[in-house]
Amino acid sequence: MNIVEEAIYRRAAYNSRRHFLKQCTSGIGALALGSLMGCEGNLFSGKGKKAENFISGIPHFAPKAKSVIFLHMAGGPSHLELFDYKPELQKLDGKDTPKSLMEGKNFAFLKGTPKLLGPRSSFAQAGGSGAMVSDYLPHFSKVVDEVTLLKAMHTDEFNHAPAQLLMQTGSARLGKPSLGSWTVYGLGTENDNLPGFVVLTSGGGAISAGKSAWGSGFLPTIYQGIQCRSKGEPVLFLSNPDKVDDHLRKRSIDVINEINQKEYENIGDPEILSRIAQYELAFKMQATVPDIMDIQQEPAYIHEMYGTEPGASSFANNCLLARRLVEKGVRFIQLYDNRWDTHGVGAGNGVGEGMRRSCEAIDKPMTALLQDLKQRGLLEDTLVVWGGEFGRTPMMEARTGVGFEGRDHHLEAFTMWMAGAGVKKGFSYGETDEIGYYGIKDRMHVHDLHATILHQLGFDHEKLTYEFQGRNFRLTDVHGKVAHDILA
Amino acid sequence: MLVDVPDFILFFGRFHPLVVHLPIGFLLLAVIIAFVSKSKKFNSLAASLDFVLLLGAISAVLACVFGYMLSFSGDYNTETLFWHQWMGIGLAVVSLLIYWGRMKVRQENPRFAKFNSAYVFLPILALLTFTGHYGGNLTHGSTYLFQYAPDPLRRMAGMEPKAVPRPPVTVLDSADIFLDVIHPVIQAKCNSCHNPDKTKGELLLTSHEEMLKGGKNGASLVPGDLEKSQMYQRVILPNTHDDYMPAEGKTGLTDDEVEILRWWIANDAPATRQMAFLTMEADITSKLERVLGIASTESRLPSREVAAADSSLINAATSAGFVIKQIIPGSHFLEVRLPFTGQNLSIMDIQVLLPIKDQIAWLDFSQGQVKDADLAVIGKLASLTRLNLSNNTLTDEGIAQLADLVELNYLNLYGTSVSDPALTVLKALPKLKSLYLWQTQVTDEGVASLRKERPDIKITLGEEFPLISDKDTTLLIEG
Numbered sequence: 030m031n032i033v034e035e036a037i038y039r040r041a042a043y044n045s046r047r048h049f050l051k052q053c054t055s056g057i058g059a060l061a062l063g064s065l066m067g068c069e070g071n072l073f074s075g076k077g078k079k080a081e082n083f084i085s086g087i088p089h090f091a092p093k094a095k096s097v098i099f100l101h102m103a104g105g106p107s108h109l110e111l112f113d114y115k116p117e118l119q120k121l122d123g124k125d126t127p128k129s130l131m132e133g134k135n136f137a138f139l140k141g142t143p144k145l146l147g148p149r150s151s152f153a154q155a156g157g158s159g160a161m162v163s164d165y166l167p168h169f170s171k172v173v174d175e176v177t178l179l180k181a182m183h184t185d186e187f188n189h190a191p192a193q194l195l196m197q198t199g200s201a202r203l204g205k206p207s208l209g210s211w212t213v214y215g216l217g218t219e220n221d222n223l224p225g226f227v228v229l230t231s232g233g234g235a236i237s238a239g240k241s242a243w244g245s246g247f248l249p250t251i252y253q254g255i256q257c258r259s260k261g262e263p264v265l266f267l268s269n270p271d272k273v274d275d276h277l278r279k280r281s282i283d284v285i286n287e288i289n290q291k292e293y294e295n296i297g298d299p300e301i302l303s304r305i306a307q308y309e310l311a312f313k314m315q316a317t318v319p320d321i322m323d324i325q326q327e328p329a330y331i332h333e334m335y336g337t338e339p340g341a342s343s344f345a346n347n348c349l350l351a352r353r354l355v356e357k358g359v360r361f362i363q364l365y366d367n368r369w370d371t372h373g374v375g376a377g378n379g380v381g382e383g384m385r386r387s388c389e390a391i392d393k394p395m396t397a398l399l400q401d402l403k404q405r406g407l408l409e410d411t412l413v414v415w416g417g418e419f420g421r422t423p424m425m426e427a428r429t430g431v432g433f434e435g436r437d438h439h440l441e442a443f444t445m446w447m448a449g450a451g452v453k454k455g456f457s458y459g460e461t462d463e464i465g466y467y468g469i470k471d472r473m474h475v476h477d478l479h480a481t482i483l484h485q486l487g488f489d490h491e492k493l494t495y496e497f498q499g500r501n502f503r504l505t506d507v508h509g510k511v512a513h514d515i516l517a
Numbered sequence: 518m519l520v521d522v523p524d525f526i527l528f529f530g531r532f533h534p535l536v537v538h539l540p541i542g543f544l545l546l547a548v549i550i551a552f553v554s555k556s557k558k559f560n561s562l563a564a565s566l567d568f569v570l571l572l573g574a575i576s577a578v579l580a581c582v583f584g585y586m587l588s589f590s591g592d593y594n595t596e597t598l599f600w601h602q603w604m605g606i607g608l609a610v611v612s613l614l615i616y617w618g619r620m621k622v623r624q625e626n627p628r629f630a631k632f633n634s635a636y637v638f639l640p641i642l643a644l645l646t647f648t649g650h651y652g653g654n655l656t657h658g659s660t661y662l663f664q665y666a667p668d669p670l671r672r673m674a675g676m677e678p679k680a681v682p683r684p685p686v687t688v689l690d691s692a693d694i695f696l697d698v699i700h701p702v703i704q705a706k707c708n709s710c711h712n713p714d715k716t717k718g719e720l721l722l723t724s725h726e727e728m729l730k731g732g733k734n735g736a737s738l739v740p741g742d743l744e745k746s747q748m749y750q751r752v753i754l755p756n757t758h759d760d761y762m763p764a765e766g767k768t769g770l771t772d773d774e775v776e777i778l779r780w781w782i783a784n785d786a787p788a789t790r791q792m793a794f795l796t797m798e799a800d801i802t803s804k805l806e807r808v809l810g811i812a813s814t815e816s817r818l819p820s821r822e823v824a825a826a827d828s829s830l831i832n833a834a835t836s837a838g839f840v841i842k843q844i845i846p847g848s849h850f851l852e853v854r855l856p857f858t859g860q861n862l863s864i865m866d867i868q869v870l871l872p873i874k875d876q877i878a879w880l881d882f883s884q885g886q887v888k889d890a891d892l893a894v895i896g897k898l899a900s901l902t903r904l905n906l907s908n909n910t911l912t913d914e915g916i917a918q919l920a921d922l923v924e925l926n927y928l929n930l931y932g933t934s935v936s937d938p939a940l941t942v943l944k945a946l947p948k949l950k951s952l953y954l955w956q957t958q959v960t961d962e963g964v965a966s967l968r969k970e971r972p973d974i975k976i977t978l979g980e981e982f983p984l985i986s987d988k989d990t991t992l993l994i995e996g
Contacts, residue, residue, distance in 0.1 A: 087846050088845060089845070091845050356883075358857065
């Protein structure tokens with residue numbers, strides 16, 4: 030026995046049974062304590078956390094809305110030209126803005142003492158409710174009795190990207206799931222052959238917030254919005270490559286999924302499961318999407334009603350597609366129309382003729398959408414939401430010279446409307462001051478809008494949560510109040 | 518309270534809670550000194566030990582005397598009182614004994630040498646702990662200490678895990694009249710005096726059973742009899758009346774709560790029953806909604822709850838191709854639709870839905886190639902509240918078979934071939950509220966007569982707005 034072995038032996042001998050018991054008293058005590066305490070995972074885990082666990086596909090209470098169509102007017106349309114009639118502002122047209130309205134406020138471009146800008150449209154009472162609607166929207170004024178106008182909306186952000194993110198994800202920062210993702214996560218899809226959350230864009234160019242506006246954030250990516258194009262191939266890279274037929278395609282997807290499944294069993298990353306589901310959905314969509322996106326199947330009077338032109342890319346086509354998708358059980362349809370940033374940086378960009386022309390592109394289609402949903406009995410189950418990410422200032426923006434009648438971004442007040450699915454008809458909620466600068470009654474924050482939308486979908490917005498990085502997240506974070514006053 | 522106890526006894530008795538903390542402090546200090554004065558650092562404290570001990574012993578005796586006086590008020594749980602009393606007396610005796618023993622040590626009596634040891638103080642510590650704990654239980658109730666303890670600790674203390682609160686009520690129909698409404702109200706307004714530890718008037722109001730049992734003034738709750746139910750009679754007295762409850766200026770029941778209590782007792786005061794099974798009165802619904810704090814919502818489900826459908830039956834229907842979903846948690850009503858819009862119903866076996874007919878509340882078969890013959894089956898689904906049959910080749914003969922759908926609220930028949938005779942069938946559906954008839958063969962006269970007889974039905978013909986056709990509005994098409 031050499032010296033090292035002897036040392037080891039001595040050391041082993043030192044650890045006698047008595048020693049073991051003595052050293053282990055605290056350990057054995059802890060074991061006993063653990064069993065006395067009923068082997069709970071966490072001493073302070075609180076009561077029945079599992080009971081609160083959310084069951085996907087079952088809402089908290091009977092939903093009024095099965096689907097949502099959100100018409101987002103990217104850029105921020107002027108409430109002062111469309112729904113919020115301010116004769117007082119007309120009288121102040123061209124006057125200097127009082128200092129009190131500028132001090133301590135954030136504007137994207139306004140500086141110094143801008144002039145006030147009176148409404149460039151004229152208003153008339155419309156429908157039985159007597160709501161004031163602009164002459165920019167002659168068609169819509171006929172259906173204004175179907176909607177609830179939210180006239181004192183407000184937001185936290187005065188730039189497009191953060192404001193759009195706030196409107197769509199409940200947070201001005203990147204990385205949160207969008208309203209549509211939360212909806213599909215909560216309710217599941219009605220149609221296994223189509224995505225539950227479809228995004229359609231018009232108006233040219235990408236919106237400032239980019240694809241994050243319909244991202245799934247920390248939710249599994251299967252819940253993210255799928256963008257479909259109304260011109261050309263509806264979904265890019267969905268169709269089979271040359272010389273690959275459906276059979277081969279299916280076989281290769283099966284093999285890829287098998288490999289992915291093995292990878293998942295090894296690694297356990299749930300995103301792999303999302304990937305498998307996406308491959309399967311994509312294969313099913315190869316058959317269903319071209320069919321559903323083909324609006325040529327619609328009769329002529331429908332095209333006449335919406336003002337659609339098959340093959341084109343337009344807001345009108347998107348509205349018609351939205352109805353077709355709702356009919357097929359798609360849960361959330363998000364439309365972006367990107368033409369509403371009316372700074373007046375050139376002719377045709379202000380709230381005068383420029384905005385009038387923009388309105389022509391949406392007036393007839395969105396009116397037709399409401400009518401068409403209604404006559405098919407779908408408006409009772411479909412919530413239609415319209416609005417931009419913020420409003421426009423009562424002040425004129427004259428960045429590039431006077432005369433183009435522009436307005437800057439405005440976060441204190443703007444108008445949105447909601448229709449269908451248990452929302453009051455011909456109702457107006459909220460008021461702004463004489464010049465449409467501040468909401469003075471029944472103000473509604475973007476979080477409140479989200480809470481109300483989720484409420485109509487059957488969810489308590491405080492309970493629709495997802496655990497991420499150690500805490501439960503929700504769409505409305507720590508805010509949001511359901512506007513019960515607008516619910517029938 | 519015993520009548521023959523003079524006031525001054527109770528007056529001094531009330532000094533017990535004031536004095537009782539003195540022996541706790543002194544004796545605890547004595548125990549601490551006894552142990553720490555063994556160490557060199559603190560051995561100067563040893564000189565004070567006898568003095569502190571004497572203070573403790575005297576105050577313990579005082580506390581015992583006051584405590585005994587207080588016990589005559591009779592408001593306490595007798596078993597707890599017994600232990601508290603005798604352990605308290607024991608504590609006073611033991612501390613006096615130890616003091617006496619230590620006096621002997623001072624006189625250098627060798628027989629008492631043991632009293633020099635710190636360990637003789639341990640009985641004081643033990644008695645102090647238990648007496649104090651029982652005393653706390655007497656005033657605050659036996660669950661006070663561990664009320665907010667984590668469940669593992671509660672289990673060690675021999676208590677039930679914390680009650681999982683009932684899920685908040687979101688739909689009135691699924692709320693329970695006693696568990697969700699009456700019990701929480703009683704708990705908030707009555708239980709501070711009528712609980713197992715402080716049983717005023719010998720009356721417990723912690724459970725339905727105890728309410729029936731009543732107290733020394735007789736039955737508190739007599740189902741169906743408001744005259745005899747004291748828990749109702751006492752809360753409607755003017756609050757200046759001697760018998761008014763809650764007594765001692767505590768917050769009384771609100772008008773809404775009183776009305777709900779009246780309605781509950783009049784309806785035989787069930788210990789548990791869902792609202793859907795109770796006879797509603799004119800404005801009780803809004804009162805219930807206010808008390809429960811839920812928004813008023815028109816119910817989209819049948820007014821009566823049903824038992825759960827057998828899962829094997831649901832599975833059978835699912836494997837036949839139908840998509841079946843529970844509508845909301847807590848209710849057994851189901852939503853049924855085709856796997857996708859445009860699926861052909863005729864290749865599916867609709868008969869599988871019959872065994873779960875009580876549970877099916879929503880049915881969506883739009884564009885499903887539904888035939889008149891299928892309506893014979895659908896007409897038997899008597900729980901249906903929402904039925905979408907749009908875009909199917911249906912005629913009046915089929916619709917005639919829907920006459921038994923008494924719960925039906927929403928019916929969508931757009932794009933079918935129904936005509937006026939169908940309207941006479943639909944007219945008789947008592948709960949029908951929305952009816953969609955765009956692109957059908959109904960005539961203006963037929964609709965007008967239905968509107969006249971059933972003004973509560975909202976009929977949508979799709980012609981309320983003129984089709985927009987002003988061609989001069991040019992549309993911007995972007996590239």
